[in-house]
Amino acid sequence: MKFTSLLKAATTVAFASVLIACGNSSSSSSSVTEVEFFSQKPEMQATLQEIVDDYNKSQDEVKVKLTSVPDAGTVLKTRIANGEAPDVINIYPQNADFKGWAADGQFVDLTDESDILGNLNEGAAEAYAVDSKIYNVPLTTNVSGIYYNKDAFDKLGIEVPKSLAEFQDIVKKIKDDGQTPFAEALGDPWTVNGFAQLAWIQSASSPQAANDYLRFSDKGAIKSDEVSKNVAAYLDLLAGNGQSNSDGALYADTVAVFSEGKALMMANGSWALTVIKQQKPDFEVGFFPMPGLTADAPTMTVGAADMAVSISAESKNVDASKDFVKYLSSTEAMQKYYDVDGSPTSVKGIDTEGKFEELADVADLAFTDQQAIWLHSEWTSEEIFWDVNVSYIKNKDLTAYTDALNTFFDTMK
Structure with a gap:
């Protein structure tokens, strides 16, 4: 009798544990969507982290995690080759490897994403199109x-x-x-x-x-x-x-x-x-x-795109990634970036008056027909x-x- 009672009790506890576990799993699956942002700009890590933190605080549905590692270019190539590409990637669209990956369908087609591309000066993203499709959002350029x-x-x-x-x-x-x-x-x-x-x-x-x-x-x-x-x-x-x-x-x-x-x-x-x-x-x-x-x-x-981002076609969180890229390409976010980096930017509405005046005579040529994209892109x-x-x-x-x-x-x- 005592054994039967103990068995019933144990069964009840085990069943309750299963319910609790299922409850936790359900809670986890409906929790905040996590997006990885992979950067190749270690010198701008602190500023990028501030931008990421600002975005995370601005809403409660998506949490972006910034990844910045040594030898980022090699790490990125390895991850893409292994099918482990980050969600949002700081990548250089003028490079041959980017063009090859884009042609192979590694990145999300952003051609119709007017909420994102509308933040940029006309023609900035089109300059890096692959097969007439836009796979990258160029936010700044070097000169x-x-x-x-x-x-x-x-x-x-x-x-x-x-x-x-x-x-x-x-x-x-x-x-x-x-x-x-x-x-x-x-x-x-x-x-x-x-x-x-x-x-x-x-x-x-x-x-x-x-x-x-x-x-x-x-x-x-x-x-x-x-x-x-x-x-x-x-x-x-x-x-x-x-x-x-x-x-x-x-x-x-x-x-x-x-x-x-x-x-x-x-x-x-x-x-x-x-x-x-x-x-x-x-x-x-x-x-x-x-x-x-x-x-x-x-x-x-x-010169060519410097802080530029693409979204992995393998991402399980494409919509959340697009939302973050929309924020990253906003005047608010890129003003914070520009105030530290000073590179010419394609984002509309950035206040450059009186800032980085040393670069002005060359920076003014950025994103015009007087800026050539690096010849080695070919x-x-x-x-x-x-x-x-x-x-x-x-x-x-x-x-x-x-x-x-x-x-x-x-x-x-």
């Missing part, structure tokens, strides 16, 4: 140009160049005054990439013409001709015109040389301004775009291109330069 010491320029009576000839005259005037024209980091070849790409864009007359010449021409077609000679003339501005240790100098070295006033110019990108400011230069910093061959040619910059790789340009700057051998470019690009043809 490349030439930093310069405004105070030193004023003392020498130098104005920002409007043509290659004027640029050459500036370099000569600086040297004649016994000063160093450029802070260079030839030990970090990527630092020359923006300058070199702009040299090709201006020499060929447009970004498309530059890639038609380099990437989409016949094998062995790159030769010593008017276009390549003009490119060489731009690169000659750097050749022999850097600080004494420029051959082995790294990125941090060149920023220090420029910030200390030991060189009057530095070819680099918008991302360098924060580092320059950390050095507390005692002069006013300016930034100018690459002049054309002649004064009537448009100045140009080159290439299968880019690192050798960096090395080839550095080799020319060191040796000024045009034949060796064109031969090396043919070797590099012929593998893509």
Whole structure:
């Protein structure tokens, strides 16, 4: 009898436990939807976390978790390959791997998402369309140009160049005054990439013409001709015109040389301004775009989307992800981002007045036809291109330069 009673009691307790467990499961399934936001911008982690926290506090249906890890690009490739893509991904739509993934259906088609795309300036997202469909929301872009010491320029009576000839005259005037024209980091070849790409864009007359010449021409077609000679003339501005240790100098070295006033110019990108400011230069910093061959040619910059996001097609929370991306692309969220990062933004209504004025002359070209998207967005790789340009700057051998470019690009043809 006692055994029967105990058995009944145990059964009752077990059944109750099952009910409780089922109740917890039901509660969990109806709880807040969790969305992972994967960032490749570690320097902006604190600001992005603030934006995520603001979004999470603004509603109670979706909770976004920010992921920021070392070597984020490699981690992301591994996760996508393993079918473990994050819900919302900070990814660069100009890159070949993005284009391949988009064509393979890895990302949600956002072409008709007017609530999101309506927050952007016209044409910003369309510039990165794949097969006429929009898979990415580009919120900011980087730009490349030439930093310069405004105070030193004023003392020498130098104005920002409007043509290659004027640029050459500036370099000569600086040297004649016994000063160093450029802070260079030839030990970090990527630092020359923006300058070199702009040299090709201006020499060929447009970004498309530059890639038609380099990437989409016949094998062995790159030769010593008017276009390549003009490119060489731009690169000659750097050749022999850097600080004494420029051959082995790294990125941090060149920023220090420029910030200390030991060189009057530095070819680099918008991302360098924060580092320059950390050095507390005692002069006013300016930034100018690459002049054309002649004064009537448009100045140009080159760059591409930086803080840009896509939604994984494998996400189980696409609607929640879209809601977060809508918030991320809002004026409220991107104002907070811009106030720290300073990169040109495609989001409407951002207050830029009096902020990051050092970048203004180049930043104003962003998201216009005077900003080229990185030429290597059409290439299968880019690192050798960096090395080839550095080799020319060191040796000024045009034949060796064109031969090396043919070797590099012929593998893509």
